[in-house]
Amino acid sequence: MYATLYVPQQPPQLITTQGLVLPDAITKLVSIPERVPLLLNCAPGLVDILASDTGYVAYSIFDHEGQINHSAMVALSELTGVRFGYDEDETLCGTILIVQE
Structure with missing residues (x-):
């Protein structure tokens, strides 16, 4: 398993996966480990799950309007x-964390 932190205007950063998990293999339920809001630099209640499947999960900050x-x-x-576009509803803004196999 590996994790990549994507901060706007910076190169992607590989980070340690300590404390991070993938979705449950059977139920596909996703948890938000305590480390995720720290990495995203936001309150725990603002963490949003962008996408997930058994082999990956992507986290962002809910309704973030940054870069x-x-x-x-x-x-x-x-x-x-x-595919993501460049209209308001299709862009990703702010820091994104992707954890995958």
Whole structure:
């Protein structure tokens, strides 16, 4: 398992997976470990799950209106097959954390 932190206008950062988990293999339920809001620099109640499946989970800050995160949009598109555009409803903004197998 590995984790990548995508901060707008910075290169992606591989981070340690200590304290991070993938969705449950049977139920596919996703938890939000205590470390996630610390990495995203937000309150625990603002963590949003962008996408998940048995092999990955992507977290962001709910309704964040910061800088567009181009590198996270590319990475998440490649991982999920979902294409992101540049209108308000299709862009990813702020810090994104992707944990995957």
